[in-house]
Amino acid sequence: MIRTVFDNVLRFLVLTLVQVFVLNNVQLSGYINPYLYILFILLLPFETPRSLLLVFAFIQGLTIDLFVQTPGMHAAACVMMAYLRPYVIGTISSRREYEPGIQPSIQDLGLTWFISYAGILTLAHHAVLFFAEVFHFGEFLITIQRVIYSTIITLLLVVVSQYIFYRPPHSIISGKI
């Protein structure tokens, strides 16, 4: 339990720093911006109470907001993502997911499950984020285009980062309760 909390706090800090100091300066072809920090919300344990999920997501979003000085935008997107998370998990359920000690990760549940899980939530997050940014539905297609391209890049980073920070399944680090 302590381990899990520590793990997640560490992930929160590292992802926030990486996002603020590295990824926010990455602008692919002008407007595609990867948002890797949502990995924190994706990797929160299954056992997290749903209301805590919202609180964590809100804190995470607001932290990013404070760095990039767009109060509310990332928070709104993250809260939406956290709200959808239980429903997405329920929809694409796998037999193993509620076994104790399982994390929502590639190592535990496989690449296909993880990509559909992360894909839907990333898309939701980016959609809310970009529409909150332009704040109108004119130029709808351009905004959708931005959402889709950024989702692809973010998803790529999320998956790659999972392989980079590889941990053997059911290791001590992955956090047993």
Next chain:
Amino acid sequence: MRNIFLFIWKNNFFFLFLLFEVFSFILIIQNNAYQKSAFINRTNDFFGSINGKINGIYDYFHLAETNRQLAEENARLHSNEIKSFNITDKKVYTLNDTVYKQEFNYIEAKVVNNSINRRKNYLTLNKGSKNGIKKDMGVISPQGVVGIVADVSPNYSTVMSVLNIDTKISAKLKTSGQIGSVAWNGTNYRKGKLNDMPTHVKLQQGDTIITSGFSAIFPEGINVGYVLDYKLKNSEIFYDIDIAFSVDFNKLSYVYVINNILKMEQLLLEKKTSND
């Protein structure tokens, strides 16, 4: 009340989500200049359009008042029109030399009663002798000739409409200036007859018929109608001409009563001449 709390508690996940989202959007709108202005613009559009619609509804209630004001305005403008003035003879040199002398003025009135389906139709106007209306004054609407004042009480007056088999209006063709008289045969309220038009006159369908100005009731040049159809009857010296009235008598609301200031003078002179 307890049920509401129970409902919220049951759905605490959703309501917490809603709370966070609302809070986020408040932050967005409060702290980001662009979103703030966009939000204010959109909401202004929304409320502005609603206010516009409400105003549109209120305008209907003010239509009567607005109409009255416009009619007054028109009466004033008619009085200033050049048609209302009589050119004084320039050969007569008087001390207060003026080029134009007013001959007609206009009193606006509202039609309070009207009929079109009898053989002798009359209108009632809401102005009478108190407002300076006298018997035998002409009545016109913006579209053209309406009739002649038949009777006057202090506050009301009745008008013998053009749609009366006894009414005869002295009229002429706008193009050739040939004089005739317009009458109604008592059937269709949109159609009348133009009598006394000699057969040597060239006619065309659609020719405009205007008042002649001879009767001292109407000024010259007020619309009466236009030629619908014309026929030549054997051995007659006048055409049989169907005309359409320019005024839709079924839709009359505001009219002008014409006061010819110089009428008495003209009539007295004519009477004197014929007596001689």
